[in-house]
Amino acid sequence: xxxxxxxxxxxxxxxxxxxxxxxxxxxxxxxxxxxxxxxxxxxxxxxxxxxxxxxxxxxxxxxxxxxxxxxxxxxxxxxxxxxxxxxxxxxxxxxxxxxxxxxxxxxxxxxxxxxxxxxxxxxxxxxxxxxxxxxxxxxxxxxxxxxxxxxxxxxxxxxxxxxxxxxxxxxxxxxxxxxxxxxxxxxxxxxxxxxxxxxxxxxxxxxxxxxxxxxxxxxxxxxxxxxxxxxxxxxxxxxxxxxxxxxxxxxxxxxxxxxxxxxxxxxxxxxxxxxxxxxxxxxxxxxxxxxxxx
Numbered sequence: 001x002x003x004x005x006x007x008x009x010x011x012x013x014x015x016x017x018x019x020x021x022x023x024x025x026x027x028x029x030x031x032x033x034x035x036x037x038x039x040x041x042x043x044x045x046x047x048x049x050x051x052x053x054x055x056x057x058x059x060x061x062x063x064x065x066x067x068x069x070x071x072x073x074x075x076x077x078x079x080x081x082x083x084x085x086x087x088x089x090x091x092x093x094x095x096x097x098x099x100x101x102x103x104x105x106x107x108x109x110x111x112x113x114x115x116x117x118x119x120x121x122x123x124x125x126x127x128x129x130x131x132x133x134x135x136x137x138x139x140x141x142x143x144x145x146x147x148x149x150x151x152x153x154x155x156x157x158x159x160x161x162x163x164x165x166x167x168x169x170x171x172x173x174x175x176x177x178x179x180x181x182x183x184x185x186x187x188x189x190x191x192x193x194x195x196x197x198x199x200x201x202x203x204x205x206x207x208x209x210x211x212x213x214x215x216x217x218x219x220x221x222x223x224x225x226x227x228x229x230x231x232x233x234x235x236x237x238x239x240x241x242x243x244x245x246x247x248x249x250x251x252x253x254x255x256x257x258x259x260x261x262x263x264x265x266x267x268x269x270x271x272x273x274x275x276x277x278x279x280x281x282x283x284x285x286x287x288x289x290x291x292x293x294x
Contacts, residue, residue, distance in 0.1 A: 007229030019245025042212020073185025090149025
């Protein structure tokens, strides 16, 4: 019971932190590439401290697994770049709701790899697609930036699902080590493109340190600890704290409220994701949950 209670608060706190990431991305005022680069740099340092503190040394890794982990890092960085870019074109709330199609991206990828997909999962997939259609039928259709934002959020969901699919094959590595390799990959990837700070001008170190330390190092540690303690239905239920927090903060801080049609589309997408994650209508209790960490 004690493990369950600690897992619930850890998962809840991780989702609360994750839901606020868009606020710090926009308030930093930096180009998306710079935000992701510094998140990777600071996140790598934080994760290294956590790995040393928890005494989980990174031993020898087979070349094939290292290359696979690096490929997952490339996918994760592309996920961040697309999602953060979608915030300014769509809104934090809407981008996050569309991003919650990621479980269905994973279903489609698994199907292409030969895994069987139940009729219920196909039903939830179609329901999620109808939610996207509702969003496209809303006043977003009058804005090319809005349509681009939806495309970017869907692309981010695709690359996150690809990251999760690759992580499935890295069972010999701990989640913290996988995350560490991924952010190091991001540093190398974006170093030629990022702009180094001009120290004679104001630079949003506070925002970047929060993104790297809190939204990467601390959030990953909380999330992975919770995943070891909680049953799948509880994980699936608590993961919906993330989009709800994003929508509320977007409305409170930036005044971005959803129109009735957008709200309906968002509810449909989240309902479909809940049905998929929690295994509603399936014969077995098991469900596949894609953690909503960014």
